[in-house]
Amino acid sequence: MFDYVIIGAGLSGSVIAERIANVLNQKVLIIEKRNHIGGNCYDYKDENNIIIHKYGPHLFHTDYKEVVDYLSNFTDWEIYHHRVLAFIDGKKVPIPFNLNTLYEVFPKTLAEKLERKLLGKYQYNSKVPILDLLKEEDQDLKFLANYIYEKVFKNYTAKQWGLKPEEIDPQVTARVPIYISRDNRYFTDKYQAVPKEGYTKIFERMLNHPNIKIMLNMDFKEVLSIDLESKKIYFMGQEFKGKLIFTGPIDELFEYKFGDLPYRSLDLKFERLNMEYFQEVATVNYPNDYDFTRITEFKHIHPTKSEKTTILKEYPKAYQPDRDIPYYPVFTRESQELYNRYKEDAEKFENLILVGRLAEYKYYDMDDIVERALEAFEKEVK
Structure with missing residues (x-):
């Protein structure tokens, strides 16, 4: 039996798994619903040798030196300053x-x-x-x-x-x-970069440890359940005495007993084009025109020599559980009150730790979630 079970192989779950394996030298099992590690940070090279962010653009920027130092154990960096234009009244202008x-x-x-x-x-x-x-x-x-x-x-x-x-x-x-500046960069953080070989390589190196086992294509509900009355956790039919680190949707863990937490989702439409570049910068926003919110061209983020290019159009939509990916928590007074009810129930479980955007119903940037995962390891796991 494992000392720790982690639900989700995104940033928060992977960072904590790496720390458990290397610092505590204990065994950890990661259960991941998708067929890959890396969560929404997952990327890959397409047929034109362009690194594509499968779930939309991910730009690393931070003022946390400790986060840069930690992630630098698993990647080299390319300096990258993100610039965004907005299409307003027929012109593309800096935002x-x-x-x-x-x-x-x-x-x-x-x-x-x-x-x-x-x-x-x-x-x-x-x-x-x-x-x-x-x-x-x-x-x-x-x-x-x-x-x-x-x-x-x-x-x-x-x-x-x-x-x-x-x-x-x-x-x-x-x-x-x-x-109030003439700085056209989208972010102003001290550290701005992208991983030289893409984000997926970070996760591969992070999770490459004999103490870490990963189950892909596995819904956690197939092997794990919680008893809402006794406040016990069961894994493969037996009571689990180790710690469960949950990074998925908290309402799903508690079987939606108080109702669904609201999220926004996206329809992502990728297009391969027979031209070297489609637009001037990595991202152009379309606040007033068209049904999509923005177009991202990945060659600006990870430059590569190719006569072709790949763009992504993002169409926001309402989230439907079990059909869509929950990208963004919808922060309203009512949704926060609903989350607090789930959180109160979660706190009654002695061996349950909630970490991440979905589990904590909070908007985390990548650097924030790494910082939060390192903190959770130190304060709640160790």
Whole structure:
């Protein structure tokens, strides 16, 4: 019998498994529903030798040196600074909306006036959430806020979430702020890079240990169950006395007893094109036009010599359990209250640890989840 069972071979499950195997020298079993490791970070080379992110673009950026140091045990890096354009009124302009964008969308005299007012009110290099800028009393800043809200945020948010921005938790809307700067990079973190050989190689090296066993194509419910009354966990029909680290949807673990937690999902449409490049940067957002939210061209992320290219169009949609991939938790007051009910039940199990976006119903970037997994190992597993 294993000392630990982990549900999910994504970042959180794999990091904890690696630590258990190497630091504690104990046996761990990973149960993964998909036919591959790596979760949503999984990538592969297509027929044109282009590294494709199967579940949408993953860009590593962080200020956590300890996360970079840890992942560097499993990969070399290529420095990569992500740049995004938005298609607005027939032009492609830099986002997050910044001082350069002002001059792209407005006449020079108006742009200069708005720049003076922004710099008079906010610190240079600061980030201002759109919902905060909308509260400004100055008529020029209010005009700017309304323009950005209508052209950049409103329709994109409606497509992405199926909700208005004010209906979404501020931690989501604050992720794409107005940037009082001339820096066209999408992220401003100290460390920005992509793994030289792709993300899948990180997981292969991380999980290459005799103490780690992996069951792919396996729904955890086929081999594991929890008794909601006795608060015991059963594995292969026997009571499991080790620790269960669960990284999947918490409502699924508890058999949806309080109802389904809401998520948004995506339809991902890949296209192979007979041209060297399709667009100017890795990602172009389409807030107001078309049904997709953005187009990503992977050759910009992992440059390779090829006369062909691969692009990805993302179509957000409502999530249906057991049919779709739950990409994004939908943060509302009601969904948080529902999650808290599941969390209270989970805390009654002595040998259950919840880690990850789905288990904790929280939006984690890649660096955040590695940090969280390392912390969970130190505080909850060891």
